Amino acid sequence: MRPSDNDFDAVVIGAGFSGLYMLHRLRDTLGLTARVFEAADDVGGTWYWNRYPGARCDSESYFYSFSDRLSEELLEEWTWTERFAGQPEILGYLQHVAERFDLYRDIRFGTRVVAAEYDETSGRWSVRTDAGERATATYLITAVGCLSTTNLPEFPGRDSFRGDWYHTGLWPHEGVDFTGKRVAVIGTGATGVQAIPEIAQEAEHVYVLQRTPNYDIAGGNRPMTEEDGRAIKDNYREIWQTTRETGFGFPYRTPERTALSVSDDERRQIYEEAWQRGGFRLGTTFNDLLVDEDANETAAEFLRARIRERVRDPEVAELLSPRDHPFFTKRPPLENGYYDTFNRDNVTLVNVRDAPIQEITERGVRTADGEYEVDTLVYATGFDAMTGTLFKIGIRGRDGLDLREKWAKGPTSYLGVTTSGFPNLFMITGPQSPSVLTNMPVAIEQHVDWITDCLRHLRERGADLIEPLPEAERDWVDHHDEVTATTLLPRANSWWVGANIPGKPRSLYPYVGGLDVYRVICDRVAARGYDGFTTGSAGRTTGGGFAGVARATFDELAAEAS
Template sequence: MAANDIDSVHDLVVVGAGFSGLYMVHKAREELGLDVLGIEAGAGPGGTWYWNRYPGARCDSESFYYCYTFSKVLLDEWDWSSRYPEQPEILRYLEFAADRLDLRRSFAFDTRVESLTWDEDGSRWIVRTNTGRTFAATWVVAAVGALSAANVPDIPGLDDFQGEWFHTGRWPHEGVDFTGRRVAQIGTGSTGIQAAPVIARQAEHLYVLQRTPNYTVPARDRPMDRDEWVRIKSAYDEVVAATKSSFAGFPYTPSPRSALEVPEVERRAIYESLWEEGGFKFLWGGFHDLLLDERANETAAEFIRSKIRDIVHDPEIAEKLCPKGYPYGAKRPPIDTDYYETFNRDNVTLVDISEGGISRITPTGVETPDGHHEVDTIVFATGFDAMTGPLLRLDITGRDGLRLADEWVDGPTTYLGLQVAGFPNLFTITGPGSPSVLTNMPTSIEQHVEWIARCIDDLRQRGQLVIEPTQEAVDTWTDHVAEASQFGLFNRADSWYLGANIPGKKRVFMPYVGGLANYRAKCEEIAASGYEGFLVSP
């Protein structure tokens, strides 16, 4: 490409301004001294929390570890208001981080990357955007998030619908007033479980269309005061160390107990205690074998089903809400506030679409095998084209015209979830092949950013500016990720971990199941070896 076709040249382009993009820009600019440009489709920072503004949106990890830990300034100056902050507060936090670290000046906002193309002659990436501006950079880091490509299912008749429809991942910034509306919510994953109770409190009537019932545990959100934060921050080094050394980035002390080794009365008492405490600790802090042994898992699954039957007044509805046929935790386990209680409301109807799905959308509602449901608003809580979708939407072309979409037609292949053979100097943060969505995301994000920064710095120190993995390393790691996915129960459900929610998508278990601590150790080993498995050149 001619030099006069390039608007500006940079050392590094970072795509995305969420948790990962903000930290990557800060790390590269302040610690490596790179000329770095961040590119963000939104009007400001926030990433996932900029776009996901649906009713009830909140974090499912506790606030004291769902945050940056690299900066003492950010830790000292920010106190969360509650145990599980809602979307507006998380967005304010990321805006605070961007302002406190003076990051906005390094970003082009309201700018969407339309293509990334490797320029072999210049050993650089050409970055074309929807604004007409084109950039060049030695390195590109895709910090686009694992859950940012919204999935709107192709249901016949949607174009003819006379009311309004929304997707939870692209919610209007001005909000939606459901007062007096008849609403169909399609989907009962994490977003649907968070949204339904809030919509039900406003709407004239809410129809919840459920294909697969989900296990969900109460969040037990509560306010947190300054005294509590003083206590937490006094021990923050221990919290950070615990997240980094854990299987999934949660600072819980693993229990040595097996669910099958304690008497039933004692086991139920433990589950009751964890249910009252709420959150992910129900999965990670009670027994060590819930995701390893089907019999152990069934004790937790049946306990949750018993709670559903206790909470939901109508026995027939309760049974429809009881998950069966897959283990608890094989899908990312939601946490909720009054989800099951919502089905006791007179203005809420559960519509079971497990057998026939949705027949079509009509101008005035939604047609299912059990009849037509008159609505004037549809909410798609149908999730995302996870992990690969955000990367493929960048239209990436590597060496010799190789398109990432073609390379991944049979499923994603990566080395460590960090790079792909044939795509030099392109790094992905929490991409397929890394622990990613099986973990507390900020913990994984910080590890990825720090590894990438170290890699770039090491290369520059040696006068080497091009790095990509060998095909052998990619094949070996991809086989290892596939083999690891057979360990335990993660692979026992049709989940978005497999891409099962996207018609036609190759079913491959995308995240790495080997655990965050093991993954961190492997990444450190490879860096210390001089980047074994990578091709490095001037």
């Protein structure tokens, strides 16, 4: 029993997929007391805020959900209506989970954490909210998501615009009526690709301001049939086992073949079959697309050819065709009618790479080529990913060390879930973990389960403190950077490397070694007594060793694969 209503075993920040599953594990698996603080007025995380037209998941619904680790009964009773679920359905699913497992009672909504400080004397975290409420906990767990702090560029004159403006990540709950409106959409990443076709169906005219075209993959969304649902439910155990054994957390495997090991005709057929099936399967057709530039170019040109087939105006098709970065080195959006939208008379593609945005005016957007007068601005400009929300929390560890200060030159972590100098802090899908390079719910479950086992390990040994050793952290960062360097991902100016935020340190923020490899690494660390961590109780540690298990494990797996 906790000593007061504001003292807990754990405080969790965020009530999306991560926070809900973490709360369930803390409370119902470990029997710990917990409080979840959530800035929104309901559960959902990104699916609470992102309500823009066309918002939907880009992993197929049946594996963009909780697995049998949470509940086999839930898998049986919930049926998805679309192959790629839309935002309302995903939000409804998470609300159902919160109700079914009685999670609402431990969540404080409409409450934003503005400070979290570690007290070395008590060995507890002190958390303060924007309402002045305070709480303490032995463990602080961030479940804030990787894409939860919106990026609104500081265009000159931004506040002078007299019309309505919206950011896709903070969409009005009541929706927006674009009927008869002239609209400028700034940005053609995943949110823009989903929103633009929907807006174009209502608006009088849409100006799409594109700086960098993406390799958009066919989504192939459609209603789920009764036969689909039954086949999935009959095979859920195998489906989830496969997701845990693949690099991207998908229930299908990348074949052991290279793109140039087959003939041009066979390769084209393989790509075409993946394209027709839809989803990210095209990126898993060959095992060298992210490491071999020539192999990658075969997929890139296949996608450019699809654009030329879909878009009638050759000049527009060329503008929509990426040529400055390899395929899959920026997040490839799934499109459902995006390219067809540019065949509409009421849609104009504006190239702001060659004619950059100069300013936002009272009447619209001025580029180097002229002014586009509009009634509404839509910023599809993405997020300050991975670290933005963590910094906003105001996390301070030992000796008052600010996390923002420690990570001023880029994040440093151990396994992407902990960082030295911040005892008992766990970051679900934090930087340098697979996170956004995987199917997120699978990555989330792996992290939450690992944290749960870690806390159980501590309790069984009468300990309540764990912190990574600096040398373990350095080793993990070195390993992360070495794996990154073997891929093509650093070649693109993507939000994966922080390039969308001025002044943000450039590095690959997610771990690209694969969720399957990462899972084995984490399990080996745990099996060896949490190698690389020091453990103990407040004011007293039992020491800890580090055998470089993470890098050794990766080397072993890489050797086996070759």
